[in-house]
Amino acid sequence: MLILGNGRVITRDAKEPFLENGAVVLDGNTIQQVGPLEEMKKAYPEAEFIDARGGLIMPAFINVHEHIYSSFARGLSINGYNPKGFLDILDGMWWTVDRNLTLHDTYLSAMATYIECIKNGVTTVFDHHASFGSVKGSLFEIEKAAKETGVRSCLCYEISDRDGKEKAKEAVMENAEFIRYALKDETDMIAAMMGMHAQFTISDETMELAAANKPDEVGYHIHVAEGIEDLHHCLKTYGKRIVDRLMDCKILGEKTLLGHCIYINPHEMDLIKETDTMVVHNPESNMGNACGCPPTMELVHRGILTGLGTDGYTHDMMESFKAANVLHKHHLCDPNTAWTEVPQMLFEGNAKIAGRYFKKELGVLKKGAAADVIIVNYDPLTPMHAGNINGHLVFGITGHDVTTTVANGKVLMKDRKLTEIDEAKVMADCRQAATGLAKRINNR
Missing domain, CATH: 3.20.20.140 (Metal-dependent hydrolases)
Structure with a gap:
C-alpha cells in the first residue's frame, strides 16, 4: 500500500472536496481511502509514505x-x-x-x-x-x-x-x-x-x-x-x-x-x-x-x-x-x-x-477510483479552502510544479525524477530521430 500525505487534498469529490492536511491511501491500482493525515497513517502503519511537504495532492x-x-x-x-x-x-x-x-x-x-x-x-x-x-x-x-x-x-x-x-x-x-x-x-x-x-x-x-x-x-x-x-x-x-x-x-x-x-x-x-x-x-x-x-x-x-x-x-x-x-x-x-x-x-x-472509454472512475480522489494522483509544489500566499480552489490553481500553478505523478498505482515520477524509464537515453534517441526527420523534410 502507498500513502501520499501531508498536503492539502483537492479531491474533486463533491462530498468532501478539500482537506487541509490530508492523505490518499492507494491499494494497488485503486484508491482505498481519503482522509486526515494522522488517521490514515494510524490505519495503515505498514504503508509506504510519500511526503507532499505541504503541497497539493490532486487527481492526475x-x-x-x-x-x-x-x-x-x-x-x-x-x-x-x-x-x-x-x-x-x-x-x-x-x-x-x-x-x-x-x-x-x-x-x-x-x-x-x-x-x-x-x-x-x-x-x-x-x-x-x-x-x-x-x-x-x-x-x-x-x-x-x-x-x-x-x-x-x-x-x-x-x-x-x-x-x-x-x-x-x-x-x-x-x-x-x-x-x-x-x-x-x-x-x-x-x-x-x-x-x-x-x-x-x-x-x-x-x-x-x-x-x-x-x-x-x-x-x-x-x-x-x-x-x-x-x-x-x-x-x-x-x-x-x-x-x-x-x-x-x-x-x-x-x-x-x-x-x-x-x-x-x-x-x-x-x-x-x-x-x-x-x-x-x-x-x-x-x-x-x-x-x-x-x-x-x-x-x-x-x-x-x-x-x-x-x-x-x-x-x-x-x-x-x-x-x-x-x-x-x-x-x-x-x-x-x-x-x-x-x-x-x-x-x-x-x-x-x-x-465513456475506461472502466475505473478517473479524475477524482475517493474510495474505488483509479489510483491516479499527483503532488504539486504550491504554498498558497492567501487562504485556501473548498470555495476558492480553482482560483488558486489558475493563478498559482503550472504543470511544471508537479513533483510526483502516480498512474494506476505506479509511481511514474517522484521529486521531478522519472522512476520507470531512462529519460536522458530516450531524449537522446528522440533528438537524433527529430534531426533525421528535419533533414528528410527539407531535402525532399
Whole structure:
C-alpha cells in the first residue's frame, strides 16, 4: 500500500472536496481511502509514505485531445513554409511532418510526449494520430510507448483521403485492427476509437468504409469546423452544414468526440446535444492557427459534455486552463465568463469523457477510483479552502510544479525524477530521430 500525505487534498469529490492536511491511501491500482493525515497513517502503519511537504495532492490530469505525432515539430523550420491561412498550415507543416514519419519516429514521438505528460501530471491521454508515411502498425507503436511509460491512452488513427484511396483504406484498417486489440485488453489502460481527420478530407465512400469496420462499442474522434474552410467545403460539396453531414453518416453519438467545433450554429448544437455527442475545446491551438474562438461557453451552458484538450500545442493542462480562461473573457468582452465553465470542462468534463472509454472512475480522489494522483509544489500566499480552489490553481500553478505523478498505482515520477524509464537515453534517441526527420523534410 502507498500513502501520499501531508498536503492539502483537492479531491474533486463533491462530498468532501478539500482537506487541509490530508492523505490518499492507494491499494494497488485503486484508491482505498481519503482522509486526515494522522488517521490514515494510524490505519495503515505498514504503508509506504510519500511526503507532499505541504503541497497539493490532486487527481492526475486528463487530456482528451492530443497529437503525439507533432512532437518533433517543435523548433522545426521547413523550407518555403509561409502559411497564408489554416489550409497552408495543415499542408505545409502538419501533413508534411506526418508524411515523413517512420514507425520508429512514431514510437519515439510517443515516448517524448508521454514523458512530458508525466512531468506535467497527465496520466490519461486521448490521442489523434497521423503518420501517412508509415500507417500500418503505427497505433501499436504508440501503445508500446504507453505501456513502457505507464500512461493510460485512448488511441485512434486519422482517416483521410488527402493522400489517396489506398492510404485512406490503410488508415481505416489500422483503426479497425487496433480497436479489436484494445477491446480485448483487460488492463483498463488502453482504449481505441475510429479516428477521422475532418469531413473536408473524407469522401462518402471512405465514411462508409470506416462505418463498416467500426464495432458498436466505440465511437469516432474527428475534427469539426476547426477552420471556416471546412464549413465552406461541406456547404459547397454536400449542400449541408458539417454536423448535419456527420448526423447523416451516423457519426454522432455518446462515444463520439468532436474536436474544436468553432464554426457551428445553434441547430448543430441541438444535434450534438440530442445525440449526447462529446466536444473537446483546444484554446491555444485555435488561437495559434488564427482559426477563431468557438462558442464553447454556449456548449457548456446547453449541457453538452465538453472537455479540454491541448491539440499537441502543449502537454500542460494548466497552461490550457489559463488560456481558455482569458480567451473567452476577451472574446465575449465579459470578465465574469469562464470562471466556472473552464474548470468544469477540465476537472469534470474530461473525467466524464474518459469514463465513456475506461472502466475505473478517473479524475477524482475517493474510495474505488483509479489510483491516479499527483503532488504539486504550491504554498498558497492567501487562504485556501473548498470555495476558492480553482482560483488558486489558475493563478498559482503550472504543470511544471508537479513533483510526483502516480498512474494506476505506479509511481511514474517522484521529486521531478522519472522512476520507470531512462529519460536522458530516450531524449537522446528522440533528438537524433527529430534531426533525421528535419533533414528528410527539407531535402525532399
